[in-house]
Amino acid sequence: QEQLVESGGGLVQAGDSLRLSCAASERTFSMDAMGWFRQAPGKAREFVASYSRSLDIASYGDTVKARFTISRDSTKNTLYLQMNNLRPEDASVYYCAAGTDSDSLRIGGARYWGQGTQVTVSS
Numbered sequence: 001q002e003q004l005v006e007s008g009g010g011l012v013q014a015g016d017s018l019r020l021s022c023a024a025s026e027r028t029f030s031m032d033a034m035g036w037f038r039q040a041p042g043k044a045r046e047f048v049a050s051y052s053r054s055l056d057i058a059s060y061g062d063t064v065k066a067r068f069t070i071s072r073d074s075t076k077n078t079l080y081l082q083m084n085n086l087r088p089e090d091a092s093v094y095y096c097a098a099g100t101d102s103d104s105l106r107i108g109g110a111r112y113w114g115q116g117t118q119v120t121v122s123s
Contacts, residue, residue: 002025002112003024004096006115006116007023014087014122015086024077024078028077033099033105035048035059036049036094038092039093040092047061048060049081055102057102059102067086093117095113095115096114097112
């Protein structure tokens with residue numbers, strides 16, 4: 001069974017940093033595109049970041065550029081999201097996703113989704 005399990009969420013203050021992890025099955029981790037999305041209550045799901053293994057390219061949403069960094073550790077089948085200088089508006093449930101290509105993934109066309117991890121940012 002393909003699986004994505006997020007961890008690392010929590011409560012932080014504005015300006016703090018946090019690193020999210022997404023542990024994947026070997027098959028899921030081998031998919032070309034993996035990424036992160038977020039969704040706050042009452043709001044639409046928002047693209048945060050993605051990585052294309054075949055192109056070796058990372059992409060970011062406009063609201064997180066220069067603050068967030070996506071990375072992966074192939075020895076652990078784990079995807080990461082380093083979040084720096086967090087703002088109250090970054091508070092959301094963050095979801096890990098995997099898909100066949102980054103273009104589809106960025107618009108929400110993921111094949112697999114994790115259950116999410118909550119990030120809360122106090123001002």
